[in-house]
Amino acid sequence: MKIPIQISDESREPIYHQIENQLRTLIAGGQLPPGTPLPSIRALASELGCSVITTRRVYQNLEMSGFIKTVQGKGTFVREIDHEQLQKTKQKVIYDAFEKAIEQGVQLGCTEEELKSIFEELVRKNFH
Structure with a gap:
């Protein structure tokens, strides 16, 4: 596999x-x-x-x-994973991904507002 x-x-x-x-x-x-x-x-x-x-x-x-x-x-x-551990894992994976994206945005000189705007656009794009 x-x-x-x-x-x-x-x-x-x-x-x-x-x-x-x-x-x-x-x-x-x-x-x-x-x-x-x-x-x-x-x-x-x-x-x-x-x-x-x-x-x-x-x-x-x-x-x-x-x-x-x-x-x-x-x-x-x-293994079968209990619900609480599963939730913690999902949150950590997402948190780490957001953290890396924000770090890259800051390195590129993006403002807080620009990063929020990009985030909101992506959320809208993926949920509508």
């Missing part, structure tokens, strides 16, 4: 963090529903062109935070 993860070498965010955040988003968004088998650590590392150590760290972090479970001899699977 090919998981749609994009790694950016230009990002200041560590590779393991990019992978972990994208997997959390895929799980929280329902693209990887509970029970979905995930590639082995080695297979994911090969698929993404990163080290086994990186993917092992991602899987360990996701398992500790309750997103995935490893069944000895069977593989790694997406």
Whole structure:
């Protein structure tokens, strides 16, 4: 199974963090529903062109935070996530995306009003 993860070498965010955040988003968004088998650590590392150590760290972090479970001899699977954790994850993903967009806008010299205007336009465009 090919998981749609994009790694950016230009990002200041560590590779393991990019992978972990994208997997959390895929799980929280329902693209990887509970029970979905995930590639082995080695297979994911090969698929993404990163080290086994990186993917092992991602899987360990996701398992500790309750997103995935490893069944000895069977593989790694997406766990059922409780509603509260799901909501927190969605909010964090959206918050982080907004924060990055605002940081870029500020670096480009946008005013607070310009950023609010862009945000409102996008909300209208996507909800109407």
